[in-house]
Amino acid sequence: MNRESSSQSDRRTRVTVLVALAANLVIAAAKAVGGLLAGSPALLSEAAHSVADSLNEVFLLAALRRSRRPADSRHPFGYGKERFFWSLLAAVGIFLMGGCFSFYQGFEALGSEGSESHSGYVAGLAVLFVALLAEGGSLLRALHQVRKQGGLSAEIKDPALRTVIAEDGTAVLGVLFAIAGMALHMVTGQVVYEASASIAIGALLVYVAYRLGRDARDQLIGQATDEESAGRIRALLAAQPEIDSVESLLTMQLGPDSTLVAARVDLTPGLDSEEVELVAVRIKRSVAHLVPEADQIFLDVTDARTARRAAAAHENGPATTGERGGT
Secondary structure, eight states, rough: OHHHHHHHHHHHHHHHHHHHHHHHHHHHHHHHHHEEETOOOHHHHHHHHHHHHHHHHHHHHHHHHTTSSSSSSSSTTOOOTTTHHHHHHHHHHHIIIIIIHHHHHHHHHHHHOOOOTTTTTHHHHHHHHHHHHHHHHHHHHHHHHHHHHTTTOOOOOOHHHHHHHHHHHHHHHHHHHHHHHHHHHHHHOOOOHHHHHHHHHHHHHHHHHHHHHHHEEEEEEOOOOOOOHHHHHHHHHHOOOTEEEEEEEEEEEETTTEEEEEEEEEEOOOOOHHHHHHHHHHHHHHHHSSSSTTTEEEEEEEEEHHHHHHHHHTTTHHHOOOOOOHH
């Protein structure tokens, strides 16, 4: 992905995050007011869910801005992993502010005694239906961007976009749980349905937080690129007439559109130093053309015959013969 297309993708992602943030802020306020008036644990759980999502969108906006800082002496590979870090914080926010609060509301409702008042439930359900439309619209916006980038079948490399889709999808399911719980509570008079809905929302949020956190952790500690891209790079290297064999190939994602590639290759004998340099430059350009996100490419050129002679000399050296080394 070139710099211009990457910048355009960032702008689209920023708009998607802003749409989600605006929807969540309005919905969080409406859910909180409706939940307090109705005394509904499911609606209050959904309010906490929307507050958590709003804070996470702020994290994602910070990630989009900070990850685009140019490389410097302290961070020679750039700041692309900022996105993974802020996505991890967003996952923690979903777990603590959304999941744990929802569990608290659900279990507190199960342990409550006394008559249940349904005053304000009609207004609460109206708030949830509006929230369903707003969350659905935000989710459709995010899915539209994913479709333009290759569809849901392709891996979503941008953690900010992936988090927005997870949040909005979870929000739609959470609102449906809350609507079902409140409606059953009104019909049967049993608070257990609404409490169960609140607990189900909490379980859903914890699961999503776990999945997002696991992905961010893998990328922060140095996750390799996808197997397809690695296989294409290995095949390209093996097809070069100057390369006798590919001894090893290592890759690591530095950001959504930045990948480090390090390969140890054995060149055919007979190439002088100038030819080796020209071959290395040509191969790097070919790899960058084949996998555009591979913007950090390093080749370790070896001579298999020399390596074998060195290994044999080591095996038959002073340690084997009993001779004393030293200079």
